Amino acid sequence: xxxxxxxxxxxxxxxxxxxxxxxxxxxxxxxxxxxxxxxxxxxxxxxxxxxxxxxxxxxxxxxxxxxxxxxxxxxxxxxxxxxxxxxxxxxxxxxxxxxxxxxxxxxxxxxxxxxxxxxxxxxxx
Numbered sequence: 320x321x322x323x324x325x326x327x328x329x330x331x332x333x334x335x336x337x338x339x340x341x342x343x344x345x346x347x348x349x350x351x352x353x354x355x356x357x358x359x360x361x362x363x364x365x366x367x368x369x370x371x372x373x374x375x376x377x378x379x380x381x382x383x384x385x386x387x388x389x390x391x392x393x394x395x396x397x398x399x400x401x402x403x404x405x406x407x408x409x410x411x412x413x414x415x416x417x418x419x420x421x422x423x424x425x426x427x428x429x430x431x432x433x434x435x436x437x438x439x440x441x442x443x444x
Contacts, residue, residue: 320345320433321343321344321345321346321348321351321418321432321433322343322344322345322433323341323342323343323416323417323418323433323434323435324341324342324343324344324435324436325339325340325341325342325414325415325416325435325436325437325438326339326340326342326438327339327340327438328414328438328439328440329439329440329441330441330442330443331406331440331441331442332406332442332443332444333406333407333408333442333443333444334405334406335406336402336403336404336405336406337403337406337440338400338401338402338403339355339400339401339403339414339416339438339440340398340399340400341353341355341398341399341400341401341416341435342396342397342398343397343398343399343418344397348394348397348418349372349373349394350372350373350374350420351372351418351419351420351421351433352369352370352371352372352375352418352419352420352421352422352423352424352425352430352431353369353370353390353392353399353416353417353418353424354366354368354369354370354416354417354418354419354424354425354426354431355367355368355369355388355390355399355401355414355415355416355417356414356415356416356417356428357410357412357413357414357415358412358413358415358437359409359411359412360411360412362412364415364428365381365426366381366425366426366427366428367380367381367383367384367388367401367414367426368380368381368384368388368390368401368426369390369424369425369426370390370391370392370399370424371421371422371423371424372421372422372423372424373392373394374422375422375423375424377423377424378390378424379424379425379426381426383409384403384410387403387404387405387406388401388402388403388404389401389402389404390402399416401414401416403440406440406442407442408442408443409442410440410442411440411441411442411443412439412440413437413438413439413440414437414438414439414440415434415435415436415437415438416434416435417431417433417434417435418431418432418433419431419432419433420432
């Protein structure tokens with residue numbers, strides 16, 4: 320069974336950068352699409368970025384993060400990443416990675432069967 324563990328969260332100042340990692344254990348990581356979701360305090364969880372499985376390779380971003388977030392994956396290391404630049408206070412939240420056995424990813428939650436525990440990101444001066 321696929322298990323996901325996020326790391327790389329923390330408290331950072333606005334304008335700085337950080338990289339979140341999502342380490343997977345299990346089989347056939349490259350066959351899974353990976354998505355990052357964010358849950359800000361008091362808000363519903365939202366999809367911010369996703370990357371399709373190895374064979375498809377497409378990436379998607381929600382509008383609020385375009386140009387600042389970059390999603391990537393290293394299938395040899397069974398790890399996905401979310402590079403976040405120019406952090407804003409509104410990026411604060413718990414970031415979850417999720418895996419779904421689908422070729423083309425989406426930013427909705429339904430296709431994703433496996434979820435990590437989340438990594439807290441606090442953007443504050």
